Amino acid sequence: MRRAERLEWWSIAWTISVIVVMGAAMGSSQTMKTAWIEDCLSLIPPAVFLISARVERRPANARFPNGFARVPSLAFVIAATALTALGSTLLVDSAMSLVSQEHATVAAVHIFGKEIWLGWIMVAAQVYSIVVPVVLGWLKLPLAKQLNDKTLFTDAMTQKANWMTGIAGIGGVIGIRLGYWWADAVAAGLISLDILNDGIRALRAASAELVDGAPRALDSDDIAEDASALHAVLDARFPGAEIHLRETGRVISAQIVGATPPDDTLDVRDYWPGDPDRAWRLGHISFVPPRSDRGDVPGN
């Protein structure tokens, strides 16, 4: 977790450097402006992750007796919303550029007395804006999987959106160079569809978590594999009981309805199927005994 936090601090620093470089090279190009806005928005997931990681460690108190374990869930919703907003903004923007047939003016700049087409400066800035998120994304993905942290995973997807937009941006500038005014708008439109798709998928998983749905996989709205395995184990150990699994931040909570604990004390690790190193995923197990008023208890 500490490593993930360090990485997110680095992520913010590097993203700010990208924002500065892109801002300096942006000129009057709409594509560059959109990419710059995207870079600014990509600060949201790491910032949200860092805030949630800090709040999550706070001890429970009278006002929050259940602690702050659900803060990552809230962070996930915010990060997913940012990704969806990003995709929508880019899609609308590129569609408007295409419909209004905007011809981007990219003229020359003078550097050390030499006339250089501003497009090449833009391409250089875009290359920088690609390298940074590619490296950060690769570093974040294994950590997100290890921690099962959806905010971190969404952040890695935002990095993907960033480098893909960088490539689209370069394609757009090269298109302008070749005299195809529509190239950047078309490329940006296609990329924004993919970003929007990622955002909607993350938003669906985040919403499922908020309404106590079964734990979802990191990269899709499907039920998480480890949750399915846990469900099967609990089902076998408590036949006839209802097994309710939900995800609170990174951990799974299991509620077994219609059964009593087998012993006075229990070790939740005994119930975790698979890799014992990931047994932390099962946060706690609670039991709801059979109800006599509902006829759960035989003989009543």
Next chain:
Amino acid sequence: MSWTQSKRGPIALSMKTHHLMLLCLAGCGNMPKDPEGTLDRIRQEHVIRVGRVEGGSAADASDWRRVLARVEASTGAKPVFQPGMLEPLLLDLEAGKLDLVVGGRFDEKTPWKTRVTLGPPIAKAETPIGTTASHIVARNGENAWIMLVQREAKAAGKEP
């Protein structure tokens, strides 16, 4: 499309770099092309369609004439003037009926600066209500043509 490390590792990066290099090679060159072919047409037909704003000052006219003379020398084309008022001329420029508009003065915050391309200011004037500058105006996106005009405007500004 999802991004997972197992599927998109170093191979994906090298493929991406490869595509990027191909893209760069396809687009490398010194000058951009005009989407509507303005510079090529001017060089072929030897005609520059210029909208001239009526009622401009003599000092401004002297400035833009110097720039235009350099553009003529650079392209081998002669200007054909269309006199008129600023906004109708800018609309014609936007619609591709003109190649340049000269003699217009603009405020720094003019809304026209997103619809057309203002060249470097060639003469500024302070007035009680703000600063205006004379610009040679080109159609948006005709980048090779814009680069040529701006280069000549800068060079004319350095002339004694």
